Amino acid sequence: xxxxxxxxxxxxxxxIKGNVGSISWSQKYTTTGMIFGLxxxxxxxxxxxxxxxxxxxxxxxxxxxxxxKFSHGKKVYTDYSITGIPGDGRCLFRSVAHGACLRSGxxxxxxxxxxxxxDDLRSEVADEFIKRREETExxxxxxxxxxxxxxxxxxxxxxxxxxxxxxxxxKMPITVYMDDKNARGLISxxxxxxxxxxxxxxxxLYNGFGxxxxxxxxxxxxxxxxx
Numbered sequence: 377x378x379x380x381x382x383x384x385x386x387x388x389x390x391x392i393k394g395n396v397g398s399i400s401w402s403q404k405y406t407t408t409g410m411i412f413g414l415x416x417x418x419x420x421x422x423x424x425x426x427x428x429x430x431x432x433x434x435x436x437x438x439x440x441x442x443x444x445k446f447s448h449g450k451k452v453y454t455d456y457s458i459t460g461i462p463g464d465g466r467c468l469f470r471s472v473a474h475g476a477c478l479r480s481g482x483x484x485x486x487x488x489x490x491x492x493x494x495d496d497l498r499s500e501v502a503d504e505f506i507k508r509r510e511e512t513e514x515x516x517x518x519x520x521x522x523x524x525x526x527x528x529x530x531x532x533x534x535x536x537x538x539x540x541x542x543x544x545x546x547k548m549p550i551t552v553y554m555d556d557k558n559a560r561g562l563i564s565x566x567x568x569x570x571x572x573x574x575x576x577x578x579x580x581l582y583n584g585f586g587x588x589x590x591x592x593x594x595x596x597x598x599x600x601x602x603x
Contacts, residue, residue, distance in 0.1 A: 474590040505541055547569070
């Protein structure tokens with residue numbers, strides 16, 4: 377089931393700066409350390425039927441009608457581009473900031489500008505938690521003040537709560553996708569900020585192990601934005 381979150385519209389509008397740099401396809405590398413964010417996870421249940429029934433279910437579950445493929449009741453995306461994001465603890469914030477630039481009609485940020493925008497977004501996300509404390513404290517694991525304090529640190533991983541707050545900071549919808557190997561494409565697993573519109577959301581690709589990359593679909597550059 378796709379997750380949707382919608383809370384009140386109080387929020388801080390982030391300023392995504394213009395950029396004259398080009399895309400930096402940085403090589404991903406492994407980050408170690410404690411995960412303070414709640415990570416969005418996706419898993420499939422073990423088969424419980426005989427092999428013949430399982431094959432039948434697969435045929436029914438992954439169908440192709442009028443060139444539109446579905447898996448688990450969700451549209452499968454096969455035409456997309458991925459911008460590799462460094463695994464420096466900022467990958468979620470980098471991916472969202474990168475997507476926000478493109479959605480605003482700006483050029484893709486350079487690696488250095490992407491990092492600057494990610495750190496600015498992280499700071500504003502932490503501030504948004506404070507502003508929305510009554511709405512968010514219940515789903516934060518552990519002590520709220522400690523969590524927010526840790527999240528301000530540049531190498532602490534972000535997750536589901538940070539994606540929700542980022543949608544309010546930017547006033548843009550954000551959709552998280554994962555690779556469905558059986559369907560040979562991507563499916564959406566979580567959506568945030570749909571009160572700000574449902575067209576052309578910022579797309580991020582979650583790899584299932586705490587890392588996010590920036591994701592773009594053809595024809596989505598320069599979509600609607602409140603920036």
